[in-house]
Amino acid sequence: MQVVLIKDVDNLGAPDELVTVKNGYARNYLIPQKFAVEANPSNLKQLNERLKVKAKKAAAMLAEINKVIEVLQAEPALKLGAKTGTSGKIFGSVTSLQIARAIREQKGYDIDRKHISIVDEVKELGTYKANIDFGNGNATEVNFEVVGE
Incomplete structure (x- = not known):
């Protein structure tokens, strides 16, 4: 089962990562503990939007760092x-x-x-x-x- 991680999970991944895990692990632990959400089309669209925003912020920060340097x-x-x-x-x-x-x-x-x-x-x-x-x-x-x- 594919899930989108919301929080950092040891030995699995960081927030906003799409990972594949066993069904039981996702349904019994990750999703109830609010560590991840199911990778359905709606959640994948939200993930893509968050990644675009994150990339835009990183580019702006890099430009600012280069200016300071x-x-x-x-x-x-x-x-x-x-x-x-x-x-x-x-x-x-x-x-x-x-x-x-x-x-x-x-x-x-x-x-x-x-x-x-x-x-x-x-x-x-x-x-x-x-x-x-x-x-x-x-x-x-x-x-x-x-x-x-």
Whole structure:
């Protein structure tokens, strides 16, 4: 029997997937527990509409991500201020939170700090790189400069 999954089911599939299962499994477990609906013409039409909407949203999100990547890679590099000693070493280190704040203030985009990873440890003044992973294989590298305050 073919069913359209409504919720994620372990070892079976994700929402909005069309899967084939045994009749008893579908009628006694999946459908009563509201994990799936029978794959009749009406439900298949609804599935196709949901998939079209989902694809349209994904395309719009990809366009937005590409726009953000373009802005982040544009010059000039981000500037981060840090308190320094006389030898040019900074007190503490630069974190992904500081980079996220700099992106928000200087480029105008709010990026979650969890998506930012710093390539090298930042302990002194200079230019460094950070990776930003947007998910779904979309990532970019951002240059930032640490300057003394």
